[in-house]
Amino acid sequence: MAWAVNHRADKSCLCTVYKLSLAAAIYWIWRERNNRIFQGQGASASSLSSLIIDEIRACLCSWRGVKPCDTTRLVARTWCLSSSFFDQM
Numbered sequence: 001m002a003w004a005v006n007h008r009a010d011k012s013c014l015c016t017v018y019k020l021s022l023a024a025a026i027y028w029i030w031r032e033r034n035n036r037i038f039q040g041q042g043a044s045a046s047s048l049s050s051l052i053i054d055e056i057r058a059c060l061c062s063w064r065g066v067k068p069c070d071t072t073r074l075v076a077r078t079w080c081l082s083s084s085f086f087d088q089m
Contacts, residue, residue, distance in 0.1 A: 013071045017060070017079075024055045061085065 028051050036042045043051075057079050066072050068086045076085045 028052045
């Protein structure tokens with residue numbers, strides 16, 4: 001958390017992906033907590049992690065105008081994004 005606080009104004013691609021990942025994890029963990037408390041239903045850890053990963057991948061796929069560079073290629077490779085992730089010039 002200290003890293004996120006210290007880099008909250010950083011606009012680099014990797015920092016943005018980290019912040020997106022943190023936000024998605026917090027959202028889905030909080031939602032799972034509420035489901036367990038208020039509905040008596042719980043998901044497994046593996047299904048919860050799949051939901052978080054799918055959410056992050058969907059958000060990354062919605063980015064437009066991403067220029068290909070070493071950092072963005074690393075992000076695309078790490079998150080298994082197609083080549084349409086990059087801006088078509």
